[in-house]
Amino acid sequence: MSSEIILEVTNLAVEFATYGGSVQAVRDVSFNLHKGTTLAIVGESGCGKSVTVQTLLGLIPMPPGRITAGSARLRGAELLGLSADRLNHYRGKRIGMIFQDAMSAMNPTMTIGDQIAETLIVHMGMSAAAARQEVITLLTQVQIPEPERRLRQYPFEFSGGMLQRAMIALSIACQPEVLIADEPTTALDVTIQAQILQLLESLQQSRGLSIILITHDLGVVARMAHEVAVMYAGQIVEQGSVDDIFYRSAHPYTVGLKAAMPGRSAHKSVLQEIPGSPPDLFAPPAGCGFNARCPHVMQLCTSQAPPLFGTSHQARCWLQHAAAPAQALYQQLIASVRS
Amino acid sequence: MLNYILKRLGMGVLTVWFIATATFAAMHLVPGNPLANEKATNAVIRANLERQYGLDQPVLTQYVIYMGNMLKGDFGIAFSEENRSVNDIIRETFPVSATLGLLSLLFATAGGVMWGALTAIYRNRWPDYLIMFLVILGISVPSFVFAGLSQFAILHLNKWTGVSLLPVAGWGSFRAMLVPALVLGLSTMAYLTRLMRSTMLDVANTDYIRTAHAKGLSTTRIFLHHQLRNAILPVITVLGPSIAIITTGGFVVESVFAIPGLGRYFVQSVAQLDYTVIMGTTVFFGAFLVLMVIAVDILYGFIDPRIRVEASR
Ligand SMILES: Nc1ncnc2c1ncn2[C@@H]1O[C@H](COP(=O)(O)OP(=O)(O)O)[C@@H](O)[C@H]1O
Ligand SMILES: [Mg+2]
Numbered sequence: 001m002s003s004e005i006i007l008e009v010t011n012l013a014v015e016f017a018t019y020g021g022s023v024q025a026v027r028d029v030s031f032n033l034h035k036g037t038t039l040a041i042v043g044e045s046g047c048g049k050s051v052t053v054q055t056l057l058g059l060i061p062m063p064p065g066r067i068t069a070g071s072a073r074l075r076g077a078e079l080l081g082l083s084a085d086r087l088n089h090y091r092g093k094r095i096g097m098i099f100q101d102a103m104s105a106m107n108p109t110m111t112i113g114d115q116i117a118e119t120l121i122v123h124m125g126m127s128a129a130a131a132r133q134e135v136i137t138l139l140t141q142v143q144i145p146e147p148e149r150r151l152r153q154y155p156f157e158f159s160g161g162m163l164q165r166a167m168i169a170l171s172i173a174c175q176p177e178v179l180i181a182d183e184p185t186t187a188l189d190v191t192i193q194a195q196i197l198q199l200l201e202s203l204q205q206s207r208g209l210s211i212i213l214i215t216h217d218l219g220v221v222a223r224m225a226h227e228v229a230v231m232y233a234g235q236i237v238e239q240g241s242v243d244d245i246f247y248r249s250a251h252p253y254t255v256g257l258k259a260a261m262p263g264r265s266a267h268k269s270v271l272q273e274i275p276g277s278p279p280d281l282f283a284p285p286a287g288c289g290f291n292a293r294c295p296h297v298m299q300l301c302t303s304q305a306p307p308l309f310g311t312s313h314q315a316r317c318w319l320q321h322a323a324a325p326a327q328a329l330y331q332q333l334i335a336s337v338r339s
Numbered sequence: 340m341l342n343y344i345l346k347r348l349g350m351g352v353l354t355v356w357f358i359a360t361a362t363f364a365a366m367h368l369v370p371g372n373p374l375a376n377e378k379a380t381n382a383v384i385r386a387n388l389e390r391q392y393g394l395d396q397p398v399l400t401q402y403v404i405y406m407g408n409m410l411k412g413d414f415g416i417a418f419s420e421e422n423r424s425v426n427d428i429i430r431e432t433f434p435v436s437a438t439l440g441l442l443s444l445l446f447a448t449a450g451g452v453m454w455g456a457l458t459a460i461y462r463n464r465w466p467d468y469l470i471m472f473l474v475i476l477g478i479s480v481p482s483f484v485f486a487g488l489s490q491f492a493i494l495h496l497n498k499w500t501g502v503s504l505l506p507v508a509g510w511g512s513f514r515a516m517l518v519p520a521l522v523l524g525l526s527t528m529a530y531l532t533r534l535m536r537s538t539m540l541d542v543a544n545t546d547y548i549r550t551a552h553a554k555g556l557s558t559t560r561i562f563l564h565h566q567l568r569n570a571i572l573p574v575i576t577v578l579g580p581s582i583a584i585i586t587t588g589g590f591v592v593e594s595v596f597a598i599p600g601l602g603r604y605f606v607q608s609v610a611q612l613d614y615t616v617i618m619g620t621t622v623f624f625g626a627f628l629v630l631m632v633i634a635v636d637i638l639y640g641f642i643d644p645r646i647r648v649e650a651s652r
Contacts (some may be wrong), residue, residue: 059549084558099553104546107565109572110643118564119554154644170554248378 006210007056007178011081012070014048014055017063023281024302025051027234029070033178038204038211038232040225043255044278048234049214055080056094056328063300073176088265093123096171100183102163106155113151114190123174124263138169144200161192171205176228182214197224218261222246231256233278233289238311250315252294288318344637350631358625359618363405366617371587373418373612398427405618414452414619423473426617428604432498435510436589443524443563443585448578450528452571455535459570460562462540469534486595489588493518508597523592527581531574537572545569547619567570573638586628 012028033039041049054060056072056079072079079090091097098147099105107115116138117131126134132151139147144167155163164184171179181200185193197220203209213224221228221242224302228245230238230253231317249255256274276293279285285292300318309320343346372394388393393404408415414425454474458467495506542548543566576589590602601620608616640646 054549057553059552084552088555090555091553097550097553099546099550101546107547107551107569110565111644118556122554122556122560125500153650156645156649246469303415 003034005032007072007074007212008034009052009056009072010070011066011113011266012052012055012072013210014051014060014064014065015068021282024284025065025234027284028110029231029234031229031239033210033212034178034227035210036204036208037226038213038224039227039229040213040215040221041229041231042215042221043231045216047231047278049231050182050234051232053097053182053212053214056180057091057097058082058084059097092119092171092176093174094199095177095178095180096174096176098164098167098171098179098181098184101187102167103155103160103187106163110157111152112156112158112166116151116166116173119170119173120165123221135169138173139166142166143201144169152326160188164196166190168199168203169197172207172209175207176209178210178212180212180214183216184213185220186215186217193220195245200224218257223283227285230257233284234281235289235316236308236314237290238315239308239311244313248313250310250313250320251290251317252319253290253297254315288316340640344633347633347636351626351633355622355626356631359406359409360402362618362621363402363599366612366614369612373610373614374601409618409622411524414622415615417608417616418613419608419616425615429601429623432577432599432601432604434520435598436586436593436602438597439516439520439523439593439600440581440582440585440589442520443589444523444578445580446520447524447527447531447532447581447585448574450524451531452535452574454528454532456539456567456570457572458536459539459543467536471536473532474529474532477525478533481591482522483550483591483595485525485591486519489518489522490595510596510598510600519592519596519598523585526588527564531577531581534575534577535570538573539566542566542570558563572639572643575635575642578638579635582631582635583628586624 010030012026012029013024014022016025027050029048031039031041041052042048051060051065055065055067058079063185067080070080074090074094079087094179098158106112113132113135116135116339117128120126120131120134121128124131125136125265135151136147139150144150144162144165150158150162154164158166164187164231168184178270179200179308184200185196188196200211200213201224204211211224213220216247225242228238228240229236230245230251238245238249238254239250240250242251246255251256253274260273274293279292283303286305287303288294288297288301288306293296294301296319298318304318306316306318308314308316386395393401396404405415412426414429417428418426420428452624454470458470461467473559477614490507493507496505497503497507505518506512509515517588548561548565551565556564586602589608592598593600594606601623605620605624607613608620
């Protein structure tokens with residue numbers, strides 16, 4: 001990837017203090033977001049996707065949350081550790097965010113128009129009248145019919161799909177460079193899902209948006225992403241271009257995710273799920289977090305945590321070590337799963 | 340909307356009828372009658388009086404007559420005071436009770452919202468602990484204790500300053516209304532504070548407040564435009580019951596502070612078994628409360644867009 005880096009996250013670690021001890025929700029996460037591209041973060045629910053991105057915008061309640069390490073730079077400017085006042089120069093203005101459930105993410109007692117206009121008034125210093133005009137333009141851009149009427153309505157008067165469009169309009173109102181979409185289509189049915197994804201794609205093209213798209217659906221990844229980070233138990237276990245991830249999968253977890261993906265191999269009638277469940281984040285096991293579920297587990301995996309191997313295509317797996325005994329066997333296995 | 344209001348009013352009338360009937364029955368089940376005291380010196384006078392007031396009729400007939408008069412808006416003549424109709428008593432004394440009640444309600448809601456919001460902002464820090472301690476005190480200590488204590492305090496305050504800052508009892512000036520209204524509103528304020536605190540905290544944890552932060556709004560703006568408005572809605576729903584608590588609490592406070600309100604008559608009439616005053620005040624208070632609860636529900640419908648928009652369809 002040659003284009004310029006907009007957002008650079010390095011060695012991010014976040015933990016939560018709870019009654020049961022501290023939860024290591026995000027561990028040593030690094031990624032780069034390039035201009036005008038989409039980075040997909042995939043993984044099972046609870047693996048730390050939302051915490052990762054919400055930390056960037058200071059949306060994690062602290063306490064109980066705590067950033068224990070790392071940095072996040074937007075065009076070189078550090079975001080982590082900023083006061084709420086300083087963060088507000090970025091939030092909603094240079095980084096927009098969309099959430100999974102638009103119905104609960106919108107204020108139920110404020111009209112859609114007012115909620116969108118509010119960001120314009122606060123960040124762009126617009127008058128109420130100018131903001132209203134801009135809201136109409138935005139609603140038209142996200143293809144909400146009859147915007148003049150719709151902007152006077154409340155969230156409960158919108159369908160889920162329409163509301164997610166309004167949420168998108170809200171998040172791009174101040175022309176942000178980065179859009180973070182946290183499972184934007186998970187709550188929607190399939191046809192609406194496709195429309196929303198298409199809308200995001202066209203906005204990316206027309207505005208040069210850089211998008212972080214969180215999903216647990218590899219179908220969405222295949223369609224939208226340029227680069228992919230696969231998360232497991234708070235860590236990125238594999239990272240690379242979309243082709244690297246789908247055609248040169250290097251981590252057994254990614255292979256498992258692909259096998260669990262419906263519709264990709266139509267001749268295979270039974271979906272394979274990955275047996276077992278993610279490890280306890282209170283006390284991550286020694287060694288690799290995936291060792292208890294891994295079909296290729298080796299002695300080493302249970303005692304020593306693997307580092308990220310590779311450069312542009314990275315995987316956190318001992319099988320990537322040059323001396324891994326099962327390397328050849330493993331490649332065969334991948335080939336058999338893929339066919 | 341109109342349909343809904345009419346239905347509520349119909350239910351309200353039914354409730355008031357039930358209150359009237361139950362009060363009538365309870366009153367006649369209690370031994371004795373309003374003439375069983377020194378007024379009726381011998382059997383002849385007593386029989387005459389009973390005839391005059393219709394007490395010689397069978398109870399069921401009395402009930403029918405009473406209900407008929409009440410439908411015409413006539414609550415009858417008081418037993419304990421000569422030539423004074425219950426309607427007159429209500430007309431003269433209810434405005435006093437209403438003023439006291441309104442003042443208390445204002446005080447209770449304004450205080451409840453303010454203190455509740457404050458505890459939520461200072462959650463788990465000392466202002467929160469202090470206010471919540473006072474709240475528990477306010478809820479659990481009965482109002483007559485506060486009434487007595489406040490009179491005691493006023494007395495000492497006046498003595499200490501050497502001028503009569505506040506009257507200990509009575510009615511008429513705003514200065515005289517202040518302390519009774521505070522005392523009367525105290526428990527409601529405590530209750531509303533607790534409610535406001537919990538709704539504020541609920542709202543603070545919602546997704547739409549997280550969205551507001553993600554939009555880059557200032558904390559003050561989020562508090563005023565998003566949090567407060569949504570947190571106040573549940574508080575409005577309990578205004579109906581709050582009015583009921585303040586109204587009935589008024590009976591006690593009026594007695595302690597010697598305020599010439601309707602509540603005092605209500606309490607006295609029960610002690611004297613004054614049939615017409617008991618019935619009149621009970622039915623009046625009952626109808627008033629039913630009306631207030633309906634009014635609050637309608638008001639809520641206008642404030643919450645989810646209900647307002649549905650209703651105007
Ligand atoms: N406020 C919190 N307090 C304690 N634990 C939390 C909190 N928020 C998130 N977590 C933990 O962090 C982990 C990652 O959560 P999250 O990022 O929401 O997962 P997902 O990948 O589904 O978005 C979960 O195990 C969750 O239990
Ligand atoms: Mg999530």
